[in-house]
Amino acid sequence: MRIRIVYDTRYAYETPARAVAQVLRLTPRSNDGQYVAHWCVELDIDEAAPCGEDAFGNVTHTFFTTKPLSHLTITVSGVVETADTHGLLSGVIEPLAPDVFLRETALTTMDDDMRAFADGIAGAASRDRLTLLHDLLAATHADVTFDTASTNVATSAVEAFALRRGVCQDLTHIYIACARHLGIPARYVSGHLVKLDGDVEQQAGHAWAEALVPGLGWIGFDVANGVCPSETHVRVATGFDYLSAAPVRGSRIGGGTEHLSVKLAVADLAQRQMQTSD
Amino acid sequence: MAAYDEMFGADGAFADGASRAVYGELKLWMDAASPEFFDARRRQAELFFRRIGITFAVGGEAEASERLIPFDIVPRILSGGEWRKLERGLIQRAKALNAFLCDIYGPGECIKAGVIPAELVYQNSQYRVEMTRIPPPHGVFVHISGTDLVRTGEDDFYVLEDNARTPSGVSYMLENREVMMRLFPELFARHRIAPVETYTDGLLSTLKSVAPVFAEGDPTAVVLTPGPFNSAFYEHSFLADKMGVELVEGSDLFVQDCRVHMRTTEGPRQVDVIYRRIDDDFLDPLVFRPDSAIGVPGLMSVYEAGRVTIVNAPGAGVADDKAVYSYMPEIIRFFTGEEPILKTVPTWRCREPDSLAYVLEHLPELVVKEVNGSGGYGMLVGPTASKAEIEAFAAKLKGDPTGFIAQPTLALSTCPTFVEKGLAPRHVDLRPFVLTGADGVRVTPGGLTRVALTEGSLVVNSSQGGGTKDTWVLDD
Structure with a gap:
């Protein structure tokens, strides 16, 4: 699938913000399932945003500005060609020991309720890890309702699980926390999804999990959709959780209340002409 | 069980209340002095400490209270021979810890060789994955360590823990000595005591020695503090003052053009070495905790570019994890090829x-x-x-x-200490301070002796009501 992505992130500050600094994880890398044909990250301010790499192997752009800003827009656009690998990830350089993905983070803690849920799926019967991960995928997808109204970016797995509600970020955190509890290295992936129902305009990026299966490697599990990622998925960044894979992490001094607006269009170029809304 | 006493040795070792040789001169002098003399000196000591303003804020209490750490005027004495052995052990340990940290953030040979289980390293919350991309300048992770030692017998010193993050207490070591010299000048005339005042010079040399290779001219070092509400703020300001460097908070520093600068009255000035007294978690909100308001946004990106040195390096905390501690004998053998000189509990x-x-x-x-x-x-x-x-x-x-x-x-050794009823044995430990720079390892003779003031108590921590003593290493 040839996928075109146009992604505008606009920050408007109530009063001019000073010392704005951001790290962007908005640039995908090519792997055996996706070829980045074209990619461009632009800022509407006059600052260089040098390209780098973080500990997880993600492409980063980092910038600092000392000029007061009343608004800031980050525009990302590109084309990625994807192929269905049935969720199997290959052709990716792994800079870290897989065991680091067994640690609990603030967003992926467990409580007794979640442990009971995870242990219930693991059950007494010994199954292979891949089957277990698929069972966990099905159970999480079935038990936790997709709902954009009840959680926010800081909601932890425990909080979302207690509500049995959340967005793709929450569902992914729950899945990761349970997998780690069962001794399986698991990590967070942020990316984009072509909606096959034809919706090009989207409210937010997508997220899913990857878990390690010996002999096969990292395998994707899209908990929000209850499937493995396919050619509709563009993998952008990975990390322990939302925070370490976040598309934008920033800090600023002053600026008052921040108003964030996101315009995202993800389209299968074979299906339709790209709709641009500006 | 009877504890070993620093002054009198093991139970009944000496007849007629005689002391160990190293305490001989002090014992003679103390026996000759009157109780009134000691009372007067103790009151004077307290006055000195109040005037200096050396306080320690105790956390976990309803009203944030700042108070003096009780100081005891009876010094803890080590012979030159005892100290030389401890010093060799401390240097060996510092080298092994640095080699261990370089390895776990690099090739991971010690994990592959089964010296330590992978999970203790990779699942450790102190293991900072960012450091896998950043070899710290000159290969030093732990520039400043404070190793807690306890003694259980004539030749038995154990390491209780390695403090490899931001060990505190060195200001007490220095102030204790200063106060003792003012109170008892005659004692310093009767003993040859190794000086400790050189610590801050050594610290500054250590900081400058690990400056980025790109630093031009004389490197600029600063002490980064979380601010006056931190329990050890006194020490932060004390060290900056003694070294003649700026004491800064995160908001005094900013990143521009891939350099760290500090705001000064004469405009921005580039900073080469940051002796930070804040935890990894708070260093840089772009990399660690996003809610940190005491760090420097972008600091880690400058660090990665090799344009600033952070002391101690982020991620050094793996080395003072108490579960990792239990593998220290194997870690020392693996990285130094030597038998550990200091014992591990x-x-x-x-x-x-x-x-x-x-x-x-x-x-x-x-x-x-x-x-x-x-x-x-x-x-x-x-x-x-x-x-x-x-x-x-x-x-x-x-x-x-x-x-x-x-x-x-452990039966921690005791040392005579003034309490309500006069002199009585109280349990002590010892925290020597080790500096590791590109120019070698420095160990200040002695360290901070902490004393548990409650009878029988083994908890010497200042935050739990422990006191301190001056620590003498005799030049024999």
């Missing part, structure tokens, strides 16, 4: 089911600590705990066995 890792079972059965005899705890909080001292405390702790332990280790209760 036998440790039960509660993560291992057999050990957990043993620990639960023997709680009344053991000391149980949180693997990531410090300050003497969250630990159980079995022999002095009540039955209810032990039961409550057992429940906590069963809930999270990987979070705890247990050790036998």
Whole structure:
């Protein structure tokens, strides 16, 4: 699938913000399932945003500005060609020991309720890890309702699980926390999804999990959709959780209340002409 | 069990109340002085400390209270021979710790060789994945360490823990000496005592030695503090003052053009070395905790570019994890090829089911600590705990066995100390300070002796009511 992505992130500050600094994880890398044909990250301010790499192997752009800003827009656009690998990830350089993905983070803690849920799926019967991960995928997808109204970016797995509600970020955190509890290295992936129902305009990026299966490697599990990622998925960044894979992490001094607006269009170029809304 | 006494040795070692040779001169002098003289000196000492303003804010109390750490005027004395052995052991340990940290953030040979289980490293919350991309300048992770030692016999010194993050207490070591010299000049005339005042010069040299290779001219170092509300703020300002460098908070620093600058009255000035006294978590909100308001946004990107040095390096905390501690003998052998000079306390890792079972059965005899705890909080001292405390702790332990280790209760040595009723033996430990720079390893003779002021107590932490003593290394 040839996928075109146009992604505008606009920050408007109530009063001019000073010392704005951001790290962007908005640039995908090519792997055996996706070829980045074209990619461009632009800022509407006059600052260089040098390209780098973080500990997880993600492409980063980092910038600092000392000029007061009343608004800031980050525009990302590109084309990625994807192929269905049935969720199997290959052709990716792994800079870290897989065991680091067994640690609990603030967003992926467990409580007794979640442990009971995870242990219930693991059950007494010994199954292979891949089957277990698929069972966990099905159970999480079935038990936790997709709902954009009840959680926010800081909601932890425990909080979302207690509500049995959340967005793709929450569902992914729950899945990761349970997998780690069962001794399986698991990590967070942020990316984009072509909606096959034809919706090009989207409210937010997508997220899913990857878990390690010996002999096969990292395998994707899209908990929000209850499937493995396919050619509709563009993998952008990975990390322990939302925070370490976040598309934008920033800090600023002053600026008052921040108003964030996101315009995202993800389209299968074979299906339709790209709709641009500006 | 009778504890070894620093002044009088093991039980009944000397006839007629005679002291160990190293305390001979002090004992003679003390025997000749009147109780009134000591009372006067103790009041004077307190006055000195109040005037200096050296305080320690005690956390966990309803009203944030700043108070003096009790100071005891009877010094703790080590012979030159005892010290030389300790010093060799400390240097060996510092080298092994740095090699260990370079390895776990690099090739991971010690994990492949089975020296230490992978999970203790990779699942450790102190293991900062960012450091896998950043070799710290000159290969030094732990520039400043404070190793806690305890003595149980004439030749038996044990390492209790390695403080590899931001060990505190060195200002007390320095102030204690200054006050002692003012109170008892005659004692310093009668002994040849190795000086400790050189510590701050050594610290500044160490900081400058690890400046980025790109630093031009004389490198600029600063002390980064979380601010006046931190319990050790006095020490931060003290060290900056003694070194003649700026004491800064995160908001005084900013990143521009891939350099760290500090705001000064004469405009921005580039900073080459940051002696930070804030935890990794708060260093840079772009990389670690996003809610940190005391860090410097972008600091880690400058660090990665090799344009600033952070002291101690982020991620050094893996080395003072108490579960990692239990593998130190193997780590020292693996990285130095030598036998460890200092002893490690036998440790039960509660993560291992057999050990957990043993620990639960023997709680009344053991000391149980949180693997990531410090300050003497969250630990159980079995022999002095009540039955209810032990039961409550057992429940906590069963809930999270990987979070705890247990050790036998050591008979910490005692040292005569002035208490309400006069002189009495009280348990002490010793925290020597080790500096590791590109220009070598420096160990200040002695260190900070902490004393548990409550009779029989083994908890010497200042945050738990412990006091301090001046520590002498005799030049013999």
